[in-house]
Amino acid sequence: MSTFYTKILLVSLFYFLGWSLFSQNDFESLGETEIALNHQLSSDYKFNFSVRSRYYLYQDDTFNFENRQLDVVHFSTLNLDYNHSLSLGVQYRVRESIDGGSNELRLTQQFNYIKKNLALRFGHRIRFEQRILEDFTILRSRYRFAMDFPLNGEKLDIGESYLVASMEALLSASKNMKPELDHRTTAQLGWLFSEKLKFQLGLEYRFEAFNIETEEKLFLLTSFILKV
Numbered sequence: 360m361s362t363f364y365t366k367i368l369l370v371s372l373f374y375f376l377g378w379s380l381f382s383q384n385d386f387e388s389l390g391e392t393e394i395a396l397n398h399q400l401s402s403d404y405k406f407n408f409s410v411r412s413r414y415y416l417y418q419d420d421t422f423n424f425e426n427r428q429l430d431v432v433h434f435s436t437l438n439l440d441y442n443h444s445l446s447l448g449v450q451y452r453v454r455e456s457i458d459g460g461s462n463e464l465r466l467t468q469q470f471n472y473i474k475k476n477l478a479l480r481f482g483h484r485i486r487f488e489q490r491i492l493e494d495f496t497i498l499r500s501r502y503r504f505a506m507d508f509p510l511n512g513e514k515l516d517i518g519e520s521y522l523v524a525s526m527e528a529l530l531s532a533s534k535n536m537k538p539e540l541d542h543r544t545t546a547q548l549g550w551l552f553s554e555k556l557k558f559q560l561g562l563e564y565r566f567e568a569f570n571i572e573t574e575e576k577l578f579l580l581t582s583f584i585l586k587v
């Protein structure tokens with residue numbers, strides 16, 4: 360089963376990458392590096408702190424490296440039962456001193472449902488966000504379907520790898536803008552180095568504002584995830 364899903368995801372990624380080469384209007388490529396700290400305070404409650412740096416790799420038909428923003432994020436999660444959880448999050452984005460954009464305070468409310476089928480785990484996530492910028496506020500709704508599984512057997516052991524993939528739809532609304540629809544497809548390979556350390560590397564392809572004037576962005580994602 361794992362091999363089947365891996366082939367499907369690889370074919371999909373090559374399709375998106377190949378298609379983007381022939382549709383370069385408003386295309387950009389960015390990198391995003393994250394360091395995350397997770398702590399399980401009890402069986403019902405856990406919290407997460409992370410720092411993310413985002414930077415341009417390709418824009419205006421030119422390859423270059425340019426910092427874009429820095430995000431500081433906190434999430435608190437309450438497990439309702441084995442499959443369901445609720446989360447509250449707060450995020451602060453620094454852009455004004457980096458590239459001149461607006462700083463942002465973001466509040467997030469999240470519901471998550473997870474189901475396991477042997478080695479394969481499915482997840483449904485609903486998020487509501489309030490993006491508070493300098494001049495206006497954006498209300499955003501998000502739905503994500505995700506799955507992950509180990510690439511060796513039915514159980515992830517130390518030293519082994521795994522695959523995480525997701526598709527997400529987003530709707531943004533504000534008094535200052537037309538409603539925008541976005542879509543994101545993500546695939547990442549992960550490695551469990553120890554009981555407390557994971558590393559993930561992958562790609563995310565975004566179609567932003569495709570109901571108005573589509574902008575395409577390809578992200579190179581790297582994440583270090585540490586349990587403390």
